[in-house]
Amino acid sequence: MFNEVLHTIPQVLxxxxxxxxxxxxxxxxxxxxxxxxxxxxxxxxEIFMSGAFIGTAIxxxxxxxxxxxxxxxxxxxxxxxxxxxxxxxxxxxxxERVAYRxxxxxxxxxxxxxxIGISFLLQDxxxxxxxxxxxxxIVTGPSLFTxxxxxxxxxxxxIFNDATIKTSFVIVLVTAVIMMIxxxxxxxxxxxxxxxxxxxxxxxxxxxxxxxxxxxxxxxxFIGSALGGATGVLFAVQYGTIxxxxxxxxxLKAFTAAVLGGIGNIRGAMFxxxxxxxxxxxxxxxxxxxxHGIFGAEYKDxxxxxILILVLLFKPEGLFxxxxxEKV
Amino acid sequence: xxxxxxxxxFYGGIQALKGIDVAVEKGEIVTLIGSNGAGKSTTLKSxxxxxxxxxxxxxxxxxxxxxxxxxxxxxxxxxHVPEGRRIFPRLTVKENLLMGAFxxxxxxxxxxxxxxxFHYFPKLxxxxxxxxxxxxxxxxxxxxIGRALMMKPDLLMLDEPSMGLAPIIxxxxxxxxxxxxDEGITILLVEQNAYQALQIADRGYVIQTGxxxxxxxxxxxxxxxxxxxxxxx
Numbered sequence: 001m002f003n004e005v006l007h008t009i010p011q012v013l014x015x016x017x018x019x020x021x022x023x024x025x026x027x028x029x030x031x032x033x034x035x036x037x038x039x040x041x042x043x044x045x046e047i048f049m050s051g052a053f054i055g056t057a058i059x060x061x062x063x064x065x066x067x068x069x070x071x072x073x074x075x076x077x078x079x080x081x082x083x084x085x086x087x088x089x090x091x092x093x094x095x096e097r098v099a100y101r102x103x104x105x106x107x108x109x110x111x112x113x114x115x116i117g118i119s120f121l122l123q124d125x126x127x128x129x130x131x132x133x134x135x136x137x138i139v140t141g142p143s144l145f146t147x148x149x150x151x152x153x154x155x156x157x158x159i160f161n162d163a164t165i166k167t168s169f170v171i172v173l174v175t176a177v178i179m180m181i182x183x184x185x186x187x188x189x190x191x192x193x194x195x196x197x198x199x200x201x202x203x204x205x206x207x208x209x210x211x212x213x214x215x216x217x218x219x220x221x222f223i224g225s226a227l228g229g230a231t232g233v234l235f236a237v238q239y240g241t242i243x244x245x246x247x248x249x250x251x252l253k254a255f256t257a258a259v260l261g262g263i264g265n266i267r268g269a270m271f272x273x274x275x276x277x278x279x280x281x282x283x284x285x286x287x288x289x290x291x292h293g294i295f296g297a298e299y300k301d302x303x304x305x306x307i308l309i310l311v312l313l314f315k316p317e318g319l320f321x322x323x324x325x326e327k328v
Numbered sequence: 329x330x331x332x333x334x335x336x337x338f339y340g341g342i343q344a345l346k347g348i349d350v351a352v353e354k355g356e357i358v359t360l361i362g363s364n365g366a367g368k369s370t371t372l373k374s375x376x377x378x379x380x381x382x383x384x385x386x387x388x389x390x391x392x393x394x395x396x397x398x399x400x401x402x403x404x405x406x407x408h409v410p411e412g413r414r415i416f417p418r419l420t421v422k423e424n425l426l427m428g429a430f431x432x433x434x435x436x437x438x439x440x441x442x443x444x445x446f447h448y449f450p451k452l453x454x455x456x457x458x459x460x461x462x463x464x465x466x467x468x469x470x471x472x473i474g475r476a477l478m479m480k481p482d483l484l485m486l487d488e489p490s491m492g493l494a495p496i497i498x499x500x501x502x503x504x505x506x507x508x509x510d511e512g513i514t515i516l517l518v519e520q521n522a523y524q525a526l527q528i529a530d531r532g533y534v535i536q537t538g539x540x541x542x543x544x545x546x547x548x549x550x551x552x553x554x555x556x557x558x559x560x561x
Binding site: 191194195197198201202204205206207208209210211212213 | 376377378397398399402403407408410414415416417418419423426427428430431475479
């Protein structure tokens, strides 16, 4: 049985890292907003979903006027990613301005429930528009990358099976990694990134440093939402078919990843995302085998949320968080 | 330089300041003394814009700054070192100092100011890469003042700089406050340590439950019987 598990490792690694990278980038959005406002922005999953729809819509329009076939796919993808990122960035910023800022000093439960309300609102707006334009809210976009690559893992060691990857997986993984590195550099090396960390640590004192706190919060929402929206495009490119409800489960998983890494900690969220993706893919590939057929691959979601519960029970500060000492 | 006229401030339903008049002239050291909860910190917060002013006006160099947000008043040259130092615990010492110079674009100016901070607080120089939160109370106070100096303020407002520090460190801090004043920085100092504050102050105000109870020059207050009994005993 051990050997059979080993056979699957190359494929689990590739699929898990790709899925994990998607979780990681979305988890960053949760963790950034939490770090700065102590708000779990449940609408973030819907920002991701909106990104998937905006990207697909752009691709469909461009296909209609014949651009998709005439330009290299990678150029198309970059253009669509950028446009979508900017649009969802402004969407996230606008949501903060309209829905969260007026509640800045309200008890924490109130903005949390508002965030859930925004989720439903976005789901229904997207569903409405999709139905209006396509007559169906389940939308399939054009596929940009259809090549298959085969990795001859068996030539490294006969224990491993060969793994296959679609080119789109590689694109997703590479793009997500670039986004994460870019964000990490921004937060740790730039002046505004430093201001963001200062605001997260002590908002009042940051304002005494001539930092416009509202501006920093807007930037935080813009960046988190732009990354989330761009990841939505990647998701659409990878899986092809999307609906207005994909943000819910994926958002919850990304939230789990953020908690796993220690909510508020950006690098923790990246690590938590990758780890969760790997664990989930491992479970999906091997649960049947390991449980002698009692549990099937469909239990992988249960597996992810068991992790959430375990983390909350035994290490609520996450893998990289510090235990919180109550301020006196 | 700074005039507070009949300033009233509320926290929720509680009135923290009940019409305060305070004036600070250029080049002075002015101190606000009073017991816990008298409204000393609230006065500073009202000036810097951290709390909203309900009534009255605050003028700084002729401009009305009442209810200007903190990030704007600080741009005018008012630096506020808050109570409890409030350095950024997970930023390094260097990053803390850089935050003080957030509005400064020129790298050269930032470097010059940092050298000036090291002149007053040589200890900070060897600690640049250390996280702020790992330093001792005295070092954190030095960092907090250093961070404020990075703004090159005209008016430096210090809230309880001696709080929780060993007497020898308090001595050093007051020494430096005096030195900064000699360099031309106007100081507004809030202290519970009234004796020490009045010793270096040109003038002082005694605040009690949100009202100015007494005012006078440092020497007058230090020899005033009421002050002696209430705050210097």
